[in-house]
Amino acid sequence: MATSRGSSPLQAYVLHQHDWSETSLIVELFTRGQGRVVVAAKGAKRPTSNFRAVLLPFQPLLVALGKAPADDAAEIYNLRSAEFAGGRPLLAAAAMFPAFYANELLLKLLARQDPHPALFDAYADTLAALATGAEEAPALRAFELVLLRELGWLPELDTDTLTAEPLQDDGLYTLRADAGLLAQPEGLPGATWRALELALDVAAEMAQAHPGAGGGMAALREACTPVAPALRGPLRSLLHYHLGPLPLRTREVWRGLQRLAAPR
Incomplete structure (x- = not known):
């Protein structure tokens, strides 16, 4: 999935994820530029979602996040895009x-x-x-x-x-x-x-x-x-x-x- 325009891509890895709704996920990311961040991957569980094949642990990603949460206590960003950064073998x-x-x-x-x-x-x-x-x-x-x-x-x-x-x-x-x-x-x-x-x-x-x-x-x-x-x-x-x-x-x-x- 191509990185969204107007947002600097972040190097990231998936640390953990859990269900948010019938179609979406809450994902914990470890990013190089912002540290540990929590994102909402809306529609990620749908069969047609590009997120399904990308949000995997131990694989380097490039992600783009939405605007910072209006409520600082929420600390959850919308995940706008994610794509494989490539170049790493799969773990045995x-x-x-x-x-x-x-x-x-x-x-x-x-x-x-x-x-x-x-x-x-x-x-x-x-x-x-x-x-x-x-x-x-x-x-x-x-x-x-x-x-x-x-x-x-x-x-x-x-x-x-x-x-x-x-x-x-x-x-x-x-x-x-x-x-x-x-x-x-x-x-x-x-x-x-x-x-x-x-x-x-x-x-x-x-x-x-x-x-x-x-x-x-x-x-x-x-x-x-x-x-x-x-x-x-x-x-x-x-x-x-x-x-x-x-x-x-x-x-x-x-x-x-x-x-x-x-x-x-």
């Missing part, structure tokens, strides 16, 4: 759960109308990596690190939060949701945390220098690869600290499927 079945997990994090942690272009680029690059067979764990740990830093919840990973002193390469440190990065005997070496901090800095610099190009996510995934299992617990704890008491539905579904698939 095995990559669906990590991708839905990333979507759920964005839905629950991002405020509406709060743009994060670097995070948008990191999300797009993560989907592309999953689609081409990248390992799930390093891809998700890299995405979680960028998400936490973008939202201001990740401490400096080259500094002891308690003492404000640089990490010792052979010291052991743990990331705690309530206290930051602290010396702990069961933690990761300081050299590992410093390497992750450097990879995050490089990714941020590349994102600023080359917008839309992925921002060095491949290097960050590489830095996460040898320590992805050890990072899972601290990063998930930090995320849940800000998510609150409600569990992530994607993880609950995934654990249920694993239990069903386990040999009895």
Whole structure:
């Protein structure tokens, strides 16, 4: 569906959608220019609607929105047009759960109308990596690190939060949701945390220098690869600290499927 005239197209991904009426949908979009926005896709459920084939998760879109809502509390735009931006392979079945997990994090942690272009680029690059067979764990740990830093919840990973002193390469440190990065005997070496901090800095610099190009996510995934299992617990704890008491539905579904698939 061609982008409407007089409206600058927005790069976007579908995060979630639900029925609004017999013929229409309410769609949560993650856009590069406006952050997370909610739109009404009128007539999207009709067999003849061009929206039916376009409003799919994990596919890059170009969308045009109607005027801003007259009632600021409503926060719902009319979706004027949407078309595929192209250039990305479809996700295989095995990559669906990590991708839905990333979507759920964005839905629950991002405020509406709060743009994060670097995070948008990191999300797009993560989907592309999953689609081409990248390992799930390093891809998700890299995405979680960028998400936490973008939202201001990740401490400096080259500094002891308690003492404000640089990490010792052979010291052991743990990331705690309530206290930051602290010396702990069961933690990761300081050299590992410093390497992750450097990879995050490089990714941020590349994102600023080359917008839309992925921002060095491949290097960050590489830095996460040898320590992805050890990072899972601290990063998930930090995320849940800000998510609150409600569990992530994607993880609950995934654990249920694993239990069903386990040999009895």
